[in-house]
Amino acid sequence: MARLGGCPGLGRLLEKVRGDPEVELSEVGPPEFDVPQFSRWPLPLDMWPLWPLLVEKGFRPRAYVAKPRSRGAVERIVEAAAEAGACLVPRGGGSNVVGASPPLGCCLILDLRMLDKILWFSGEDLVVHVEAGAVVSKVEEWLNRRGYTLGYHPQSQSLATVGGSIAMLGSGALAPGLGNIEDMVLWLETVIPGLGTVTLGSRNSPRGWEGPGVKHLFIGSEGSLGVVVSAGLRVRPLPEFTGALAYRLPGFREGLEAARRLTLWRGARLLRLLDPSEASMLYGVDGAVLMVEVEAPDRGLLEAMEGYVEKVASASGGSRVEGVYEKWARARYMYDEHVRQLWSAGLWVDTIDTAAPWSRVEDLNRRLLEDLAGIPGVVAVMSHAGHFYSGGASLYHTVVMERRLDTYWRVWSRVAEAVRQLGASITHQHGWGLLRKPYLGFLGGNYRVFCRVKNTLDPGNVLNPNGISSRCSRVG
Numbered sequence: 185m186a187r188l189g190g191c192p193g194l195g196r197l198l199e200k201v202r203g204d205p206e207v208e209l210s211e212v213g214p215p216e217f218d219v220p221q222f223s224r225w226p227l228p229l230d231m232w233p234l235w236p237l238l239v240e241k242g243f244r245p246r247a248y249v250a251k252p253r254s255r256g257a258v259e260r261i262v263e264a265a266a267e268a269g270a271c272l273v274p275r276g277g278g279s280n281v282v283g284a285s286p287p288l289g290c291c292l293i294l295d296l297r298m299l300d301k302i303l304w305f306s307g308e309d310l311v312v313h314v315e316a317g318a319v320v321s322k323v324e325e326w327l328n329r330r331g332y333t334l335g336y337h338p339q340s341q342s343l344a345t346v347g348g349s350i351a352m353l354g355s356g357a358l359a360p361g362l363g364n365i366e367d368m369v370l371w372l373e374t375v376i377p378g379l380g381t382v383t384l385g386s387r388n389s390p391r392g393w394e395g396p397g398v399k400h401l402f403i404g405s406e407g408s409l410g411v412v413v414s415a416g417l418r419v420r421p422l423p424e425f426t427g428a429l430a431y432r433l434p435g436f437r438e439g440l441e442a443a444r445r446l447t448l449w450r451g452a453r454l455l456r457l458l459d460p461s462e463a464s465m466l467y468g469v470d471g472a473v474l475m476v477e478v479e480a481p482d483r484g485l486l487e488a489m490e491g492y493v494e495k496v497a498s499a500s501g502g503s504r505v506e507g508v509y510e511k512w513a514r515a516r517y518m519y520d521e522h523v524r525q526l527w528s529a530g531l532w533v534d535t536i537d538t539a540a541p542w543s544r545v546e547d548l549n550r551r552l553l554e555d556l557a558g559i560p561g562v563v564a565v566m567s568h569a570g571h572f573y574s575g576g577a578s579l580y581h582t583v584v585m586e587r588r589l590d591t592y593w594r595v596w597s598r599v600a601e602a603v604r605q606l607g608a609s610i611t612h613q614h615g616w617g618l619l620r621k622p623y624l625g626f627l628g629g630n631y632r633v634f635c636r637v638k639n640t641l642d643p644g645n646v647l648n649p650n651g652i653s654s655r656c657s658r659v660g
């Protein structure tokens with residue numbers, strides 16, 4: 185690779201890694217995007233929607249990729265990188281949509297997908313210990329065959345790995361009932377430069393034994409503090425009875441009112457509120473749509489729960505709609521076809537995940553729908569609220585646009601302006617990456633403390649230096 189001349193640290197690292205029988209080394213790129221498909225996105229890129237636009241404009245990234253076969257090999261690569269003054273970009277499924285594992289600078293990509301074993305499982309203790317490169321849906325299928333579930337269902341479950349989900353603070357569709365990834369990680373094992381592999385959290389206690397909860401620093405650290413090699417995850421038995429209901433409501437406000445009551449009840453495992461923009465575009469429904477899933481160990485209890493959902497929805501002016509939930513459930517993991525169609529029509533798409541307290545969710549939803557639709561080059565905007573908490577909800581706006589860089593960046597600066605003015609958060613589950621680098625200041629003291637931790641744990645800046653920690657040098 186010609187650019188190795190400008191990357192002496194990488195050259196030294198490759199010399200060491202080349203002789204390791206437990207590491208596969210290859211050179212990848214430049215990528216082609218004839219018709220982009222998320223299931224076949226080319227290395228070295230992750231799935232940030234900006235990359236195909238840049239490739240169209242002549243961006244030709246190349247990179248070296250190391251695939252370790254064992255935890256020992258990961259430890260050797262991390263130590264070799266620290267000694268060589270080189271950097272590493274940990275990588276799972278590459279499905280993050282924010283440029284969190286960017287193929288920039290002189291870094292070696294550390295592809296962890298060969299660490300994909302289920303190490304240990306206990307149905308009695310309700311825990312599975314799994315290697316970080318295991319794909320979420322594969323772990324789920326393995327558990328389902330034994331009558332258990334992770335209860336973690338991001339739309340990207342067939343792409344995302346366990347390690348990538350932890351590193352990105354991922355969130356699945358059942359978050360209202362079962363929590364997010366941070367609620368599922370009992371412990372994790374991570375390789376830190378100079379420290380080797382450490383176990384954070386506890387294998388022996390269902391909660392709280394570990395004192396100040398250091399493991400949480402790594403959940404959402406986007407590959408910048410340590411390489412997660414395995415995790416102990418909470419599992420649960422598959423539910424015996426489940427039910428799904430969908431209601432048409434007069435508008436987003438009424439839907440939000442019902443969703444709030446159901447959230448505070450804590451009985452729904454899935455809540456999804458479609459704004460009329462999305463309900464009409466995807467399902468031809470005039471009004472908002474609220475979808476609800478419930479589960480119970482007993483049929484009578486399930487029926488009582490469904491009765492309560494019906495009562496809450498009716499009180500907000502809701503009436504049952506047939507077929508919408510079923511259509512959504514059938515297509516919920518199928519994104520390639522939509523992406524292919526948009527690209528073929530000369531268009532492109534990005535999704536915007538924000539969150540706000542109850543008092544501001546409706547304003548934020550409306551503001552983003554209106555502001556983004558007014559940007560030249562934006563073709564359509566639709567939204568739904570996907571995750572609900574006692575304090576508020578997350579929003580998900582889908583923006584279809586012409587393939588123009590100016591349109592792309594104007595969309596994001598409008599989003600930043602809206603969340604700053606209204607008092608909301610600029611990401612709920614997608615994370616920061618390169619995309620939100622200009623807005624890291626929104627993190628305030630969180631970022632200053634994170635940078636102290638980064639500078640202490642990884643003084644050589646070995647791990648993902650171009651990602652979320654890339655502004656730490658300015659923070660000091």
Ligand SMILES: Cc1cc2nc3c(=O)[nH]c(=O)nc-3n(C[C@H](O)[C@H](O)[C@H](O)COP(=O)(O)OP(=O)(O)OC[C@H]3O[C@@H](n4cnc5c(N)ncnc54)[C@H](O)[C@@H]3O)c2cc1C
Nearest residue numbers: 276277278279280338339340345347348349351355407412
């Ligand atoms: C169609 C589609 C739908 C999506 N839906 C959802 C959704 O419903 N919910 C959701 O939360 N996200 C969603 N995402 C985003 C994405 O799937 C998540 O961010 C996911 O958690 C990334 O996992 P990954 O294994 O692909 O990680 P990667 O993209 O490979 O990496 C993500 C980050 O984690 C770091 N990393 C990866 N593995 C490790 C490791 N073992 N140790 C340390 N750091 C590591 C990388 O350096 C990088 O910074 C979606 C993406 C797509 C394309």
